[in-house]
Amino acid sequence: MEQRLPVAYRQFEKICGLLEQHYRDVQDIEFTVERGKLYILQTRSGKRTAQAAVRTAVEMVDEGLIDRRTAVQRVDPEQLHQLLHPTLDPAAEVTVLTTGLPASPGAATGRAVFEADRAAELAGRGEPVILVRRETSPDDFHGMVAAQAILTSRGGMTSHAAVVARGMGKCCVVGAKRLDVDEADRSFRVDGHSIREGEWITLDGSTGRVVLGQVAMVEPRPGEDFYTVMSWADDIRLLRVRANADTPADAQRARAFGAEGIGLCRTEHMFFEGDRIRRMREMILAATEDDRRAALAKLLPMQRDDFVGIFRAMDGYPVTIRLLDPPLHEFLPREADELAALADSMGIGLERLRHAVDVLSESNPMLGHRGCRLGLTYPEITEMQARAIFEAACQVSEDGVEVYPEVMVPLVAHVEELRREAALVRRTAAQVFAEAGREIPYLLGTMIEVPRACVTADEIASVAEFFSFGTNDLTQTTFGLSRDDAGGFLPAYLEGRILPDDPFQTIDQTGVGRLVEIAVEGGRRVQSALKIGICGEHGGDPRSVEFCHRLGLDYVSCSPFRVPIARLAAARAVDR
């Protein structure tokens, strides 16, 4: 153009400079030259990859075009996924079977499986698997957790598979329509290829490609510009960012992603593994308090060791530990053969076991005998957990680790529940400190996750030393809407615009948000400096982070891989 249309070219060069100066951003300019005359048709800030976004932001700051606060506005937090997840080795030769919608970024390779149970089973044996379904439902959740990635032939960017996978930070391709999935036959067909269970496939969640066989991966290298932008974000933001982490490994990952503490450590996850589930079941099936205490005594050292690991990983940072939350029946098996095996291994009659399972089963477990209701009916569980926390804290403190435990009582609806649980925890702490000859400073607070806690937050703040909003459950109770059962109508609600957004993805500011606001006002009326955070999945959603900033919360807590997103979103919130 410079040679063939030199006049227009020089004009164009000048106008581009003007537009870039004016908008202080990379411009995507449409133009045409007719009979030597230049026409500028349209200009807009250019779309770019995450790499390009952080690069241009840093360059523009270097060139003095924009300041750092403007620079963080130039990077879309959701784009960071591209910098944080593995990608296919660009050098690898690949056979693309088909292309679906890029529902959740990253890339993964694994054996195709067609059922959630099978996915869990193979993954349990250490096999990387990719769950392939026509579409997923909440029943497939455990299979999605177990899989490296998820592929569906139906559904769009807001389908169940897409939403859940993004929440888990897991690679996902949906709506790959040319895929003919035969779940019963455990195979899929596409353009003459037929893939059976166990055969290798590879997914690219950033482009939607479905690839035959195993492909080499490139681990993500965010690059220097990314770290530069994140350091600016950390300087600018007022919200702290913590991670939800249940194991020492999670805690380390969280630290690597820049988490400034753990906002939610779910103690029940510790009870599902290996030998522990057996001890847990002994505890649940105990006929007397003495038997229950005996079983709990065996769980104590296991739980203490977990806390030791987590405290060490979080040296210098607070760790919020939630006391046992799920209903006890979640720890018991359901299928007939599993029940028989359990009865056998525990040496109790199958009838007694069945009866125990029956007695514990619930119509609406989400609203049942769980949370602090467990600790109040079985105080010995709270005692064991408190002892494990404080013994672990004393132990690591002796080794020079700075430890800040925050004990969190779940599902409080009435201040009296918290008062009783708090008394028990404090008594146990005092005992452990006396035994250890060492005092550890700690906080005792509560999840705010039912509407009653929000409207009585002033009463609750007379006992709690911190609030943490459990926005998942708060959304469920505020809407009267079970996330597990929403599959039957929520997709239609979103498609038909009955709801503007999925309230489990981004916080419903008008309804749930109003209750959060009422609770913040109530709590801070009683304790003006009350520490308040959120620990639902919303903690990693940029719009929800912005909302938390506006409400003056102290921190958000989210899955480790979402921590950078939350850090950037928190910085952007300052100027929005």
Added chain:
Amino acid sequence: MEQRLPVAYRQFEKICGLLEQHYRDVQDIEFTVERGKLYILQTRSGKRTAQAAVRTAVEMVDEGLIDRRTAVQRVDPEQLHQLLHPTLDPAAEVTVLTTGLPASPGAATGRAVFEADRAAELAGRGEPVILVRRETSPDDFHGMVAAQAILTSRGGMTSHAAVVARGMGKCCVVGAKRLDVDEADRSFRVDGHSIREGEWITLDGSTGRVVLGQVAMVEPRPGEDFYTVMSWADDIRLLRVRANADTPADAQRARAFGAEGIGLCRTEHMFFEGDRIRRMREMILAATEDDRRAALAKLLPMQRDDFVGIFRAMDGYPVTIRLLDPPLHEFLPREADELAALADSMGIGLERLRHAVDVLSESNPMLGHRGCRLGLTYPEITEMQARAIFEAACQVSEDGVEVYPEVMVPLVAHVEELRREAALVRRTAAQVFAEAGREIPYLLGTMIEVPRACVTADEIASVAEFFSFGTNDLTQTTFGLSRDDAGGFLPAYLEGRILPDDPFQTIDQTGVGRLVEIAVEGGRRVQSALKIGICGEHGGDPRSVEFCHRLGLDYVSCSPFRVPIARLAAARAVDR
């Protein structure tokens, strides 16, 4: 005394007069005379039976001692049960087996049964039964509904059996400790008597007596004083009192108890009977919208006939009809043999039926695909129900009946849900009116039963023409507490005073009540004269009625037999 201690006697007579004048109430006075000297030890307003209470209240008004507003304060609303329920014929000779706690007033005679299923089965064949259990749990609910009365050997005045029976206005004796109930053997033993399933027993819920065999009953005759006091109450109260009634028979009973309309007519109850459940199942299992419409067309005339009956019984009074509320799986059988029978009778494969039941089953049905969510995913259900309502209204109106239908959309969480349902109902109404050449004035409003509806009541009031608080569900969602599953911990909560009251018995004013208040404020900000009522079981609880009065609600709605209690409580609320 007059003869032996004349001085003290005259003094005593004078003091009694003074005390009664002072307290303007019958006095229960303790006194002693020592060495001729009179000592008055204590005085308090005397306890009395309901008959005595209304009698003395009326007499004192007649004597000019108190005014009518004071008179209504002298009668405890809960006592009215004594005037409204059957009693044992005092002339009958009875063999008292034992005596328990008088948990819920009334008397009943029936065959002893020891299981809820059996109770439902025998009652279904028209046999009066009395459910005898060691204690009851929510699983026994259907048996309690079916039984004439309930007897337990364990539990106190706030046990499950006691609370539920009082709520249902059903005779109940609990804690009859000498009863040795052997549920497996279907018998109980007491003092040498052994009663097997099918043998007759009789309960007196006002005294706690358990009586052998059948005993003649005296139907309640409230007496003239009762009607006098109730007429004063009606003059004084500002709250209107409606009844919850689902059938023409219920509606007639409600009118007899003084209900000024129906506050809650649950349309789903109409679908469980006889041939209807079959039509309902055809509708649920329909593979296409056309099939569903065909099944609905068969349900339409049945539903219309019910409404005709109810509208006739409520001539001149408003009738609030709630659109279909429960999740569809509640209409399907669960047991293997029932499923097989259904598959057979419907001519569909058992596998297909099983699959349909599986797909519809939910983790938390209370928070699932129900309420307006059904009408929004299957608009043809809403259309059929609206058509049945308006066709019935046109039909009775033609006969000169004054009909005021109020169509109520359940479980609204977001205004857009109501907006869509309202559009559908209004369109259908217009069609029916055009066909009938007749217009019926009607209101279109919503249940307020999830916290989100409370905090966004202003938005909802931009569409709703009335609000009706469903305080049962609102209590469940506000606390995050399923009533069906509360048996595992709520009794311990009440016994240990973790909660001051059972929130399902009397409204939790601090928490649930605060949300009700927020909703009233929000709704009336948009429509200052918005009609607001409540239709949970709290509508028949005196303390809750008082709360509703204080909030300026227009009406409460409760079970028919609680209507007089609510009328009196509403009058008492005026001066409290």
